[in-house]
Amino acid sequence: MKKFSYKLLSNAFNQSDIKEGTKVIKSKYLTISKITKKFEKYFAKNLGSKYAVMTNSGSSANLLATSVLRNPLSIKKLKPGAEVIIPAVCWSTSLWPILQNNLKPVFVDVELDTFNIDLDKLKKKITKKTKAIILVHVLGLSTNMNELMKIIKKNKLELIEDTCESLGASYNKKKLGTYGRFGTYSFYYSHQITSGEGGMVVCNNKIDYNILISLRSHGWSRNTDFHSYYKKKFSNINENFLFIGPGYNLRPTEIQAAIAFNQFKRLNKLMKLRKKNRSLILDKLKKHHKWDNQFDFVKVHKSINPSWFGMPFLINKRYIKKKKAFLKYLTKNGIENRPIISGNFLNQPASKLYKFKFKKDDFKISNQIEDRGFFIGLHTSKIKENDLNKLIEHLLNIGNLS
Ligand SMILES: Cc1ncc(COP(=O)(O)O)c(C=O)c1O
Structure with missing residues (x-):
């Protein structure tokens, strides 16, 4: 008799997901290109955000979003040592970008009913040094977003919503991840959609978007609105290799984009x-x-x-x-x-x-x-x-x- 098996996820990919992924492999153009761009546009529009940037994981999405808060090109940036509130029930890579960016985490307890951050306890942890909140929307649910946004406004805080566990969920009909300056998502195995590995950051500010694009690709200016300025100013340097700030390589492959895009539609x-x-x-x-x-x-x-x-x-x-x-x-x-x-x-x-x-x-x-x-x-x-x-x-x- 077949042994009973109840996995965290079964049959993650349907035939059309496999077909879309295979088409990319057969095209031999595996690196980031048109499908990723198309998916980003579709994703942003569908969630109600202006911009989306795809990454190779949800962890990378968190790292990018938090890094913008400290980027020299950023309009509203945090100073080293600024306090960032985070729920104690969080994922490792919700937390580490705070430390990697020389910021100070301040932990807050959660509610038993929803596993999400406790807003009364959060209010008590706010000091003059508090400058941002990295919220974690746990397992498809959220805290009271109306109340939270009042706290954000009153205390002039930046908000990153780690929505890696909650793609598609909404509060008062507004999608989670679109309340804050940034929302991040994961397409890891067993999440709402999966491309094996993959992630996304959404935002509404054009400069933030351009910094995300640069940070995602080595810190260069290529494909950003900063490019024309730097190209003119540094005309002696090859314009494809103009580096304007810190950077990583957190790009997805076209295969991931094709699979995640296909799943996102359903x-x-x-x-x-x-x-x-x-x-x-x-x-x-x-x-x-x-x-x-x-x-x-x-x-x-x-x-x-x-x-x-x-x-x-x-x-x-x-x-x-x-x-x-x-x-x-x-x-x-x-x-x-x-x-x-x-x-x-x-x-x-x-x-x-x-x-x-x-x-x-x-x-x-x-x-x-x-x-x-x-x-x-x-x-x-x-x-x-x-x-x-x-x-x-x-x-x-x-x-x-x-
Ligand atoms: C709340 C939260 N944030 C971030 C991540 C990281 O996402 P990824 O596994 O795509 O790097 C996870 C992973 O499951 C998560 O649960």
């Missing part, structure tokens, strides 16, 4: 399928005769239209000691699972290197999410009845484990 359909599967799992669990509140689930505020990519669970406190054995049990029985982002990042060994000063009591909820949380996949084809029953059976077995 994002709404993929979102609906994941939503449906989530409802089926939730319904079946709660109606099961063995259901005894073994788990808690995130609450979806009425202003949010979520875009799920995983299904998070919080284990009931009475089973907390069984968590390790339970996750091992799920893995052994074919159910892939993982932590909610990376738990409370302050507990990670890497964070110890920087000796961040914080009071443990200020991060009670982030610790709870680390101690009680995990998530499983939500697939982009309707879950089969048999698989659903198996999944539920294994999940509800938590009480029987020793």
